[in-house]
Amino acid sequence: MIKVSVVGAKGRMGSHVVDAVDSAADTELALALDAGDDLTAITPENTDVVVEFTVPSVSLGNVLALVKQGVDVVVGTTGWTEEKLDQVRAALAAAPREGQSVFIAPNFAISAVLADHFAKVAAPYFESAEVIELHHPTKVDAPSGTAFHTAQGIAEARKAAGLGPVPDATETDGGSRGQVVDGIHVHAVRLRGLNAHEEVLFGNSGEQLTIRADSFDRISFMPGVLLAVRKVSTGTYPGLTVGLDHFLDL
Numbered sequence: 115m116i117k118v119s120v121v122g123a124k125g126r127m128g129s130h131v132v133d134a135v136d137s138a139a140d141t142e143l144a145l146a147l148d149a150g151d152d153l154t155a156i157t158p159e160n161t162d163v164v165v166e167f168t169v170p171s172v173s174l175g176n177v178l179a180l181v182k183q184g185v186d187v188v189v190g191t192t193g194w195t196e197e198k199l200d201q202v203r204a205a206l207a208a209a210p211r212e213g214q215s216v217f218i219a220p221n222f223a224i225s226a227v228l229a230d231h232f233a234k235v236a237a238p239y240f241e242s243a244e245v246i247e248l249h250h251p252t253k254v255d256a257p258s259g260t261a262f263h264t265a266q267g268i269a270e271a272r273k274a275a276g277l278g279p280v281p282d283a284t285e286t287d288g289g290s291r292g293q294v295v296d297g298i299h300v301h302a303v304r305l306r307g308l309n310a311h312e313e314v315l316f317g318n319s320g321e322q323l324t325i326r327a328d329s330f331d332r333i334s335f336m337p338g339v340l341l342a343v344r345k346v347s348t349g350t351y352p353g354l355t356v357g358l359d360h361f362l363d364l
């Protein structure tokens with residue numbers, strides 16, 4: 115049995131993770147902690163893998179503390195920048211246990227992971243590319259971590275293919291053109307009734323490709339979370355890994 119502790123256990127995602135860990139045949143719930151609880155209760159003796167779903171403002175601090183405590187961590191919280199990832203890498207280099215892992219996924223839903231992958235495949239073939247993410251209005255960060263990651267992937271694929279900047283004649287912009295991530299415009303919609311959705315638009319003269327992923331229910335993230343817990347618990351992914359695509363045969 116894989117012993118799993120959940121941090122952010124009372125949240126929308128954390129509570130689903132608690133249920134998923136309770137229901138799976140090969141995992142058991144160790145500790146379920148939330149804001150105000152003492153993270154030092156989590157130890158390598160009681161926990162194999164911690165699943166962290168909190169808020170972007172506290173996640174880095176939690177991850178650094180958990181690495182120091184000698185446990186592997188699977189992170190679903192968003193808000194990761196290269197600077198923050200470097201801090202995680204440095205913490206892992208000084209970790210108390212050899213081969214310790216931190217795994218971070220911008221999105222655990224297979225639909226979103228595939229959309230992200232397909233976007234990278236399509237990117238070199240189109241002059242224009244933009245990302246639209248659409249979420250529930252209780253989400254605290256924008257743009258979504260997924261959209262940020264998708265835009266970065268498109269930009270990398272364009273650069274590798276030798277493509278220049280996307281065409282755009284905009285001279286005045288009060289914010290309508292969205293956030294620019296590595297040269298790719300990302301737009302965020304917040305709408306009651308939505309859960310988590312992303313559309314990637316590609317255009318050439320006379321043609322368009324749209325790639326869309328829809329998570330209608332948070333249950334869609336759970337197979338990916340359990341896959342990450344199982345992979346990390348094998349001890350074969352030392353260091354920092356970002357993206358569920360690393361665990362899929364894409």
Ligand SMILES: NC(=O)c1ccc[n+]([C@@H]2O[C@H](COP(=O)([O-])OP(=O)(O)OC[C@H]3O[C@@H](n4cnc5c(N)ncnc54)[C@H](O)[C@@H]3O)[C@@H](O)[C@H]2O)c1
Nearest residue numbers: 122124125126127148149168172190191192219220221222
């Ligand atoms: N990777 C994915 O597939 C995926 C999917 C959905 C959401 N998310 C991300 O997960 C994060 C959480 O989303 P949510 O909808 O569950 O949010 P939420 O607000 O419902 O839950 C966050 C929980 O974290 C707790 N918390 C806050 N500070 C804490 C601390 N210092 N220590 C422990 N717990 C603390 C809160 O009390 C709350 O229960 C967000 O960043 C969101 O974007 C990622």
Ligand SMILES: O=C(O)C1=N[C@H](C(=O)O)CCC1
Nearest residue numbers: 192220221253258259260310
């Ligand atoms: O509901 C959220 O919040 C989500 N956050 C992640 C993101 O920002 O990409 C994943 C999708 C759901």
